Amino acid sequence: MRAPSGPADVAVGDVLLSVEDVSLTFGGVKAVSNVSFDIRKGEIRAIIGPNGAGKTSMLNIINGFYQPQQGSITFKGQARSRMRPYEAAFGGIARTFQNVALFRGMTALDNIMAGRSLKMHKNFFWQLLRFGPAMHEEVEHRKRVEEIIDFLKIQGIRRTPVGRLPYGLQKRVELGRALAMEPELLLLDEPMAGMNLEEKEDMSRFVLDVNDHFGTTIALIEHDMGVVMDLSDRVVVLDHGIKIADGTPDEVKNNQAVIDAYLGVAH
Amino acid sequence: MATNAAALADTFPKLLIRNAKLYGSRPSMRHKDLGIWQTWTWAEALEIVRAYAVGLSRLGLKRGETIAIVGGNRPKMYWSVMAAQMLGAVPVPVYADAVADELAFVLAHAETRYAAVEDQEQVDKIMSVMDRLPKLHEMVYDEKRGLRDYDHTHLHPMEEVIEDGRKALLDDPSAAPWLDEQIAAGKGSDPSIILYTSGTTGTSKGVVMTNARSIKAATDTVEFDHLTVDDVALAYLPLAWVGDHYLNYCQGLVAGFCTACPESADTVMQDLREIGPTFYFAPPRTLEALLTSVMIRMEDAGFLKRKMFHYFIGVARKYGDRILNGERVSPIGRLLYWLGDVFVYGPLKNVLGLTRVRVAYTAGEAVGPDLFAFYRSIGLNLKQLYGQTEAFLYLTAHRDGEIYSDTVGPTFPNVEIRLSESGEVQFKSPGMFTGYFKDDEKTAEVLTPDGFVRTGDAGVFDEKTGHLRIIDRAKDVGKLNDGTLFPPKYIENKLKFFPNIREAVAYGDKRDFVAVMLNIDLTAVGSWAERNNVVYGSYQELAQHPLVYDMIAEHVAEVNRSLAADKVMAGAQIKRFLILHKELDADDGELTRTQKVRRGFIADRYEPLITALYDGSSEADIATEVTFEDGRKGLIKARVKIRDMKTEPTARPMEKAA
Numbered sequence: 001m002r003a004p005s006g007p008a009d010v011a012v013g014d015v016l017l018s019v020e021d022v023s024l025t026f027g028g029v030k031a032v033s034n035v036s037f038d039i040r041k042g043e044i045r046a047i048i049g050p051n052g053a054g055k056t057s058m059l060n061i062i063n064g065f066y067q068p069q070q071g072s073i074t075f076k077g078q079a080r081s082r083m084r085p086y087e088a089a090f091g092g093i094a095r096t097f098q099n100v101a102l103f104r105g106m107t108a109l110d111n112i113m114a115g116r117s118l119k120m121h122k123n124f125f126w127q128l129l130r131f132g133p134a135m136h137e138e139v140e141h142r143k144r145v146e147e148i149i150d151f152l153k154i155q156g157i158r159r160t161p162v163g164r165l166p167y168g169l170q171k172r173v174e175l176g177r178a179l180a181m182e183p184e185l186l187l188l189d190e191p192m193a194g195m196n197l198e199e200k201e202d203m204s205r206f207v208l209d210v211n212d213h214f215g216t217t218i219a220l221i222e223h224d225m226g227v228v229m230d231l232s233d234r235v236v237v238l239d240h241g242i243k244i245a246d247g248t249p250d251e252v253k254n255n256q257a258v259i260d261a262y263l264g265v266a267h
Numbered sequence: 268m269a270t271n272a273a274a275l276a277d278t279f280p281k282l283l284i285r286n287a288k289l290y291g292s293r294p295s296m297r298h299k300d301l302g303i304w305q306t307w308t309w310a311e312a313l314e315i316v317r318a319y320a321v322g323l324s325r326l327g328l329k330r331g332e333t334i335a336i337v338g339g340n341r342p343k344m345y346w347s348v349m350a351a352q353m354l355g356a357v358p359v360p361v362y363a364d365a366v367a368d369e370l371a372f373v374l375a376h377a378e379t380r381y382a383a384v385e386d387q388e389q390v391d392k393i394m395s396v397m398d399r400l401p402k403l404h405e406m407v408y409d410e411k412r413g414l415r416d417y418d419h420t421h422l423h424p425m426e427e428v429i430e431d432g433r434k435a436l437l438d439d440p441s442a443a444p445w446l447d448e449q450i451a452a453g454k455g456s457d458p459s460i461i462l463y464t465s466g467t468t469g470t471s472k473g474v475v476m477t478n479a480r481s482i483k484a485a486t487d488t489v490e491f492d493h494l495t496v497d498d499v500a501l502a503y504l505p506l507a508w509v510g511d512h513y514l515n516y517c518q519g520l521v522a523g524f525c526t527a528c529p530e531s532a533d534t535v536m537q538d539l540r541e542i543g544p545t546f547y548f549a550p551p552r553t554l555e556a557l558l559t560s561v562m563i564r565m566e567d568a569g570f571l572k573r574k575m576f577h578y579f580i581g582v583a584r585k586y587g588d589r590i591l592n593g594e595r596v597s598p599i600g601r602l603l604y605w606l607g608d609v610f611v612y613g614p615l616k617n618v619l620g621l622t623r624v625r626v627a628y629t630a631g632e633a634v635g636p637d638l639f640a641f642y643r644s645i646g647l648n649l650k651q652l653y654g655q656t657e658a659f660l661y662l663t664a665h666r667d668g669e670i671y672s673d674t675v676g677p678t679f680p681n682v683e684i685r686l687s688e689s690g691e692v693q694f695k696s697p698g699m700f701t702g703y704f705k706d707d708e709k710t711a712e713v714l715t716p717d718g719f720v721r722t723g724d725a726g727v728f729d730e731k732t733g734h735l736r737i738i739d740r741a742k743d744v745g746k747l748n749d750g751t752l753f754p755p756k757y758i759e760n761k762l763k764f765f766p767n768i769r770e771a772v773a774y775g776d777k778r779d780f781v782a783v784m785l786n787i788d789l790t791a792v793g794s795w796a797e798r799n800n801v802v803y804g805s806y807q808e809l810a811q812h813p814l815v816y817d818m819i820a821e822h823v824a825e826v827n828r829s830l831a832a833d834k835v836m837a838g839a840q841i842k843r844f845l846i847l848h849k850e851l852d853a854d855d856g857e858l859t860r861t862q863k864v865r866r867g868f869i870a871d872r873y874e875p876l877i878t879a880l881y882d883g884s885s886e887a888d889i890a891t892e893v894t895f896e897d898g899r900k901g902l903i904k905a906r907v908k909i910r911d912m913k914t915e916p917t918a919r920p921m922e923k924a925a
Contacts, residue, residue, distance in 0.1 A: 155302070159537075201897060213412060213415075
């Protein structure tokens with residue numbers, strides 16, 4: 001018997017999303033300047049950089065929350081200069097947030113169920129009834145949600161309001177909600193922030209499994225370099241809104257510009 | 268009558284066939300999957316197990332070979348045991364949370380050529396020690412996730428093995444008769460399972476059971492507790508532990524009752540509530556955790572509810588146990604208890620999932636009298652049993668209506684018990700093991716010349732009731748330098764009965780006085796800290812907090828008072844104690860997998876602390892290596908405080924003065 005091959009085993013294919021020459025400014029502040037990179041189908045792509053490098057801005061541009069002043073985004077072969085968040089969502093982009101953004105009073109189950117709402121087609125009137133097509137649809141969706149609950153091993157908190165859950169589990173529920181959309185591209189904004197070692201390892205395992213099991217393409221921002229180097233297939237490095245490196249974890253690790261950006265350089 | 272028929276079947280596969288015939292449409296197994304309870308009848312179980320057995324034999328599993336079973340309580344894991352037994356192979360269950368090293372030891376010692384495991388975690392663990400397991404050939408697994416990219420030449424999903432067997436049974440007309448032959452060829456004297464002991468005393472030993480003896484023992488207990496096909500049990504304790512194998516697997520097959528498997532280890536409490544078992548086993552530790560959580564939640568309840576709860580729990584303490592034992596109780600007492608049942612005990616049992624429980628057992632460790640009385644007082648028929656793996660569990664058990672918290676009950680029917688001169692309990696029982704696997708020397712050590720088994724436990728028969736009382740491990744009972752009797756476990760248990768104390772380790776053998784090291788219970792003490800505005804950042808900080816020391820000192824003083832009241836024990840009062848900076852953990856080898864303290868190991872590991880306990884210093888530094896769940900190691904350093912205790916005047920003050 002042979003030990004499993006590494007996580008990079010997923011077939012990495014064509015370009016799923018590419019960002020070309022994108023710039024974003026807030027008044028006089030340049031958050032992102034002339035950045036270009038691509039994300040290929042099936043890969044785990046990390047975006048790293050020191051604080052204020054423009055990583056989260058980049059994610060927000062990808063899922064249409066920010067409109068860049070310049071440049072274009074091509075998603076699934078369709079180029080557009082501006083994308084609205086709902087277009088991104090319908091198009092198959094889901095995300096999690098740096099600070100958990102769940103409905104705190106709702107149970108874990110309901111939160112994940114909320115992720116399915118885009119996929120529910122029966123109108124309001126059918127939904128009022130306890131029988132008929134809307135009920136049937138709900139059962140189908142619940143089944144998918146239960147599969148996600150099983151996948152993330154959160155059966156024990158199905159009925160717990162998420163506000164009562166520890167932080168690590170809330171992050172997991174949030175990942176569940178994003179997965180419920182069955183996204184083609186999953187954006188994770190610091191999925192391991194504030195976690196202890198064990199939670200980080202669990203979460204890494206889930207990210208790899210999502211990539212492997214559902215074939216989901218993943219773009220993630222992360223500060224823990226160990227995690228980034230272990231998980232990702234390719235890494236893009238931003239510093240002060242400018243792309244300074246792009247390549248495999250090993251290439252990036254040894255890049256002088258990256259080392260300078262992280263450790264500082266004598267002027 | 269079920270039990271008579273059971274006597275006719277001398278192997279477990281034959282019992283399975285009998286159950287499929289007699290109770291074909293009754294549930295044999297339930298498991299919650301994707302949030303919905305799935306049920307398999309006895310007839311369905313037989314069909315699956317037959318297909319599985321053929322599938323396994325097509326992978327090469329043969330009569331007499333061993334197959335490791337590593338995983339949690341899931342139907343497929345139980346069926347793996349059944350399928351192996353059907354072929355005359357011997358299943359060897361291993362604790363699912365065992366670290367790779369322990370796993371390697373058992374698999375290598377049992378010479379397993381096959382392993383049936385639950386998921387990727389177990390596959391990875393076994394693969395990491397592959398070089399120590401040259402014999403291991405094929406692995407089957409239940410949960411597919413994460414395993415897709417693994418090399419599947421010697422790795423097979425159980426589903427496919429079962430499907431393969433099913434196809435073979437359909438396509439090949441000789442397959443079914445061949446399997447019937449295999450089942451018929453199974454004899455009562457064949458080994459049915461090898462259970463590795465948890466290793467309280469050194470490395471674990473493989474206890475070999477036979478079909479006929481196991482069935483005989485289970486038939487006795489099924490009769491004793493009137494278990495029938497209508498009963499339901501929730502299997503939530505480790506598969507590799509004799510208790511789970513006996514209570515759920517063996518009794519389930521003998522009585523034909525339904526065994527329910529929880530959705531996951533985290534959902535046991537909810538599953539318990541949904542299934543509503545009628546037969547329930549819980550180690551004292553679980554009962555304690557349950558009570559602690561109830562008490563903590565009651566502290567947060569509204570004024571009216573809290574008052575009502577405490578009032579009626581008071582009523583229950585007064586009358587509950589007597590009503591359960593069928594003693595005479597005044598009409599007013601009965602009325603109050605009835606009201607309490609409507610308002611408090613009923614709903615409480617419902618929340619805990621204990622409403623339908625007819626027979627509940629606890630065993631494994633001494634149970635606190637308050638804890639025991641609490642559950643009995645709210646109407647749960649909780650009893651104690653005493654036994655061990657070598658006996659195939661039961662040696663003594665409480666009879667309904669004759670229950671005392673400080674005894675483990677009278678000798679079980681068909682069991683012989685005697686006490687040796689040194690007070691050691693020795694037995695002969697119907698389910699008795701045939702020997703340790705590949706270890707004649709150890710087997711000879713525990714057997715007396717006339718065929719009794721030495722338990723290693725020191726016990727006494729209570730004069731009034733005739734019940735057995737276990738004091739300690741026979742070899743652990745020591746003496747202080749002044750000759751006073753020192754039973755460490757007895758003292759530790761007295762300490763552990765306080766909810767704030769999770770673990771205690773007592774020292775005193777060949778020493779001048781008794782000293783203890785304690786672990787606080789994070790749930791209980793944490794909640795106390797919250798209510799008393801004690802701020803803490805970590806377990807270590809909480810454990811070393813002076814107010815926590817004060818509180819624990821009161822508990823120790825109380826233990827000293829109760830020891831002083833007992834003439835024999837009065838000299839063994841605790842003179843010094845400390846609270847450890849970290850929780851004792853099985854991963855660090857400080858506890859066994861069944862959560863018993865390994866006193867000798869702890870003494871070596873915390874040597875500086877022991878020295879400090881006896882040299883009079885008021886604090887000591889300690890650095891210990893800890894193992895994280897993934898096997899990585901780290902270092903914890905701490906300064907631990909030591910507290911002196913006043914001892915109570917002993918029963919013989921005059922002699923001491925002289």
